[in-house]
Amino acid sequence: DVKVTQSSRYLVKRTGEKVFLECVQDMDHENMFWYRQDPGLGLRLIYFSYDVKMKEKGDIPEGYSVSREKKERFSLILESASTNQTSMYLCASSLFPRTGRSGNTIYFGEGSWLTVV
Amino acid sequence: QKEVEQNSGPLSVPEGAIASLNCTYSDRGSQSFFWYRQYSGKSPELIMFIYSNGDKEDGRFTAQLNKASQYVSLLIRDSQPSDSATYLCAVRKGSGNTGKLIFGQGTTLQVKP
Numbered sequence: 001d002v003k004v005t006q007s008s009r010y011l012v013k014r015t016g017e018k019v020f021l022e023c024v025q026d027m028d029h030e031n032m033f034w035y036r037q038d039p040g041l042g043l044r045l046i047y048f049s050y051d052v053k054m055k056e057k058g059d060i061p062e063g064y065s066v067s068r069e070k071k072e073r074f075s076l077i078l079e080s081a082s083t084n085q086t087s088m089y090l091c092a093s094s095l096f097p098r099t100g101r102s103g104n105t106i107y108f109g110e111g112s113w114l115t116v117v
Numbered sequence: 118q119k120e121v122e123q124n125s126g127p128l129s130v131p132e133g134a135i136a137s138l139n140c141t142y143s144d145r146g147s148q149s150f151f152w153y154r155q156y157s158g159k160s161p162e163l164i165m166f167i168y169s170n171g172d173k174e175d176g177r178f179t180a181q182l183n184k185a186s187q188y189v190s191l192l193i194r195d196s197q198p199s200d201s202a203t204y205l206c207a208v209r210k211g212s213g214n215t216g217k218l219i220f221g222q223g224t225t226l227q228v229k230p
Contacts, residue, residue, distance in 0.1 A: 035220075040125070042222030043161075043205065058217075090160055105151055106207075106218055108160040 004109035012115045019078040023091030032074035033092040081116045121208050123221035136193040138224050140206030150189045151207040196228045
């Protein structure tokens with residue numbers, strides 16, 4: 001089974017703090033993703049990476065950065081946490097699709113619930 | 118216009134009925150389509166994917182795709198209270214190989230005993 005592990009399930013941080021969310025996958029997947037999920041807004045892509053040291057902005061990258069130094073690990077960084085970043089953060093991974101028609105699906109971690117006060 | 122649209126619901130059906138969940142998408146070049154189920158407080162889990170026009174069946178679930186109408190649906194037959202969850206439609210855009218999925222906001226399904 002694919003396992004995507006998010007090290008922190010529940011965090012409470014103060015405004016202005018630097019926050020690190022760590023994610024590790026054990027299936028040698030090329031792609032890794034960070035989403036946030038908010039009521040009424042669904043899942044929104046923050047950043048994704050398709051290779052080590054490669055990253056691309058998703059739909060809402062402002063206020064976030066990422067790091068992918070090793071294939072299995074993808075970190076999300078909030079440089080200066082703000083209250084509007086209170087959310088559930090989901091890490092995910094997938095194989096690199098080799099054809100346009102691909103069932104290569106995304107596997108999610110358990111989620112990290114972040115509260116910024 | 119959102120790239121992937123779903124009615125947020127809630128959709129309420131009695132136990133044993135057919136639940137029909139719908140999703141539309143805006144990018145005609147989209148190649149693959151996914152349905153995820155998410156229980157409250159949990160992460161999404163894949164139910165099925167489809168990429169050819171027509172129907173794809175897996176147990177009580179049937180995914181239907183109509184690329185001309187840019188429409189994908191999920192039918193759940195013999196609905197059970199355990200099917201009560203939020204169902205997320207996801208679309209992989211274009212022909213690129215980055216594997217990026219765009220999600221709809223999800224439809225909440227309530228199956229009443």
